[in-house]
Amino acid sequence: MEIFGGLILGFKNVFDPHILLYCFVGVVIGTLVGVLPGIGPIGAMSILFPATLGISPAAAIIMLAGIYYGAMYGGSTTSILVNIPGEAASVITCLDGYQMARKGRAGPALGISAIGSFIGGTLSIVALMFVAVPLANAALKFGPPEFFALMCLSMSLISYLARGSTFNAVLMTVVGLILGTVGMDPITGFPRFYFGSATLLDGIGLIPVAMGLFGISEVLINIELKARSVLETKIKTILPTLEDWKRSIGPILRGSAIGFFFGLLPGGGAVVPTFVSYTVEKRLSKNPQEFGKGAIEGVAGPETANNAGSTGAFVPMLALGIPPNPILAILLGALMIHGVQAGPLLMQRNPEIFWGVIASMYVGNIMLLILNLPLIGLWIKLLKVPYRLLMPLILLCCLVGCYAVNSNPAEIFIMAVFGFIGYILRRLRYEPAPLIIAMILGPLMEANFRNSLIMSDGSFMIFLTRPVSAVLLAISAFLFFTAGLSAYKKTKKRITEEFGQDD
């Protein structure tokens, strides 16, 4: 009953004209950044972040969330028509989506990815409600040792699932945790690593770092981008045929389940499930040789999975206060700036936010379906905007966005530094995602670590004698050690070779 009562409250909130407007703006911008290569949802969310400071926390989160799942819809368009993924979760769609477009079937490819996204998104919201509520209730009983263990587990998972080398991901996690210690000590307020700078005394801001690592570095990488050629194809109908439907319904349903499950895992997000879904569909298919040559299953499965994954990722954020990927880290940062504490208490203290976000996803998914199916022509036109015109615009938005959070030009400098760091890291195939998640979780992890030690009067056994924390730590240790096993390395290498690891 709790769920239905909550959902009714959520819908009441969402149907406020203001909130509806913000939800709409979010999904439109999401689709836009999904379509435009060179700016991903993280960049867009951090750019728009300052604009959310003046509105209610519920409206802010609903808009930012809309950008996230909206980008998953938009990302498929460029994959199918230009063979360039609009964002990382649509990399796989290029394989068969572009081939379908070359065979003159761009319409059904775009259609099935929008419809699949809608089904995957909606099924995941239902699952989200039924998983997040009991999880939050269970987490209410957690003390500092359990939270510390939970964060250890999230970080191990993030490193374990990161594309590229696990060792590099662990390095990035440690660097992120260190960056999180800059500024005042979370317990005593003692200033650390601030080198006399008033800006650093408040800690390194999430927004300048996120914009630098994901916005600026993306622009720097894209300086080399050559002009894109949009496939000149007449799109007669976007509606898939009966045969297409028959072939797609299985992948869509499996993609929803795979997406939701991997979305739950820290480090899973929306990218990993697309790879898994593609592999599963290829294995199950009677004609695996068609994959890579325009099989509709190869579009329907992964496109469903990325939407289901982006929705599933809200579970750990809403229920536990742990962001499983950088996008949710920004959402968490937005909540914090508004003075809202995410975590198990969110559902009780701020039900309007918790249920508002969930209800807004139902509404947002319907808006996206409407936006994407008839308006596809408009999005295609946008693809023709040259990057050299877009680039200064993206950079200007980053500059203003970064400045506006605290009206502090020093943060622009931090953004530039992290832009350069992000560029080098991407070039050397280090994942920036673990760094940013560790940075935002760092202070919480430290506070829980120290409080646990104070509770136990200095004994580390407290982490092992409490059953929940012992189990969580055992799983993290298991992941950490198996990451070195050759079987795991081989699989990871094969996946990297098959699909590439670039964003």
Place this chain on the structure above:
Amino acid sequence: MDSLVILILFWLGIFVASYSYKIGLGKFSSPGPGLFPFLLGCILFVLSLYRGIKVLKRAPKEEGRVGEPVIFRKLILLLLSLVFYALFLNILGYVPATFIVLTSMFRVAGYTNWLKIVLYAAIIMFISYFVFTNLGVKFPDGIFRRL
């Protein structure tokens, strides 16, 4: 390039550990502000040392290429424009600082016609000023303060 990153991380680990040691580790029963970063510094030190030894042992192979000289020049120019903006936004104010930075960005982006560059930069600067101030962003007046 990879070994340079490892070397930086190695020194970062040493620096963090020694700095945290100085600000006080406290006792396990009442941990001081330095304890957590000290542990992190030690972990970073050990991990980068391990990685460094592996890199040294490996036969030198093709280095990760940072880019062609032309692209590298563009990269530096872009980063310099960002730093310029950070330094001069408060002094010059939004309008002149943004105009200068946009001009350099359009040039870096590949536009060669200066008339076009100046025109685009001016248009975007004015539109962005109105959009952002309407969104509630307050910009510094800079040199226009006295006007």
